[in-house]
Amino acid sequence: MPYTSIVLVKQVPDTHNIHGDVMKEDGTINRAALPAIFNPEDLNALEMALQVKERYGGTVTVLTMGPATAAEVLRDALYRGAxxxxxxxxxxxxxxxxxATSYTLARAIEKIGAFDLIFCGRQAIDGDTAQVPPQVAEKLGIPQITYAETIVQLDANEIVVERALLLGKEIVKCTLPCLLTVVSTANTPRPPSVRKMIEYKLAATPLEYPTLLQQWREFESVEKLDAYLAARNLKIPVWTADDLPVDHARLGLNGSPTQVYKVNYVVLETTESKEIPANAEGIAALMHELVKEYIVG
Ligand SMILES: Cc1cc2nc3c(=O)[nH]c(=O)nc-3n(C[C@H](O)[C@H](O)[C@H](O)COP(=O)(O)OP(=O)(O)OC[C@H]3O[C@@H](n4cnc5c(N)ncnc54)[C@H](O)[C@@H]3O)c2cc1C
Known part of the structure; x- marks a missing residue:
């Protein structure tokens, strides 16, 4: 049977490549100095959703909350098969x-309509909380399976999933609709397809129209550009707070009870070092010391 899937993706600064210029003096990240990328585990979530679609049929809708630049990850999702x-x-x-993030996403999912599966990354590499997907599931009143690695079985009412845990695997089942958070070992995300890149290279949100009009002067006006893209299914919709059935007091900063008070820049410094000879005796001495210091054992 075909499944209706929704994938939550986030555009994040590439925190894997933090270098000197990127840290500000107060210890916070200078986001402008880091390239923005598709949150890595969200690519695994998208891949899992695409594999479900290929095997059983259905559709994959990708949703992100972010600034205008987040359209980049949405185009990337189209290039991969969304x-x-x-x-x-x-x-x-x-x-x-x-x-507030999960509240907004949950209301947007309700606006999208009926679904069978929601796929999320396990964790975003910038905020790093892994809280958003469980909160979305809670707000939608649906079950969740975190750390999903493999879909073992899927039928009309039920899903069986293998979870990758620190000390082993766990197989769980739950009813549909449900939300999964997907780990990086789940699959190898497919690369963007060249055919789809050609098909969707003009896909854009209305927020990008002013920039596009400077490049494509033949369109002359926003209205003409909008009509051209809409007719070809290349207009990426942007939903604002006015498009959602939301309590405005629960959005953004106003709806966020947690505030960042201070960010400390932690630098771990070594106080001493030892050189271990690369031979059996060296390794035996190292192991002896680790056991003696209760670091392993
Ligand atoms: C105390 C606190 C205060 C904060 N204050 C601010 C602030 O003032 N300004 C600010 O910009 N940010 C702020 N943030 C960051 C903001 O809360 C997070 O960027 C956002 O809520 C997502 O959380 P996360 O990055 O930990 O995602 P995680 O929960 O780690 O993400 C897991 C998965 O959820 C999904 N997901 C997460 N975010 C989104 C999204 N936006 N759209 C679609 N899917 C998503 C993705 O599938 C992702 O892989 C704050 C965070 C905390 C903890």
């Missing part, structure tokens, strides 16, 4: 903690 993408963007969403 059927539909939606950007949630509004100044009123800004400054959201995980509570």
């Amino acid at each position: 059927d539909r993408v939606i950007l949630l963007s509004d100044r009123r969403f800004a400054g959201a903690d995980t509570l």
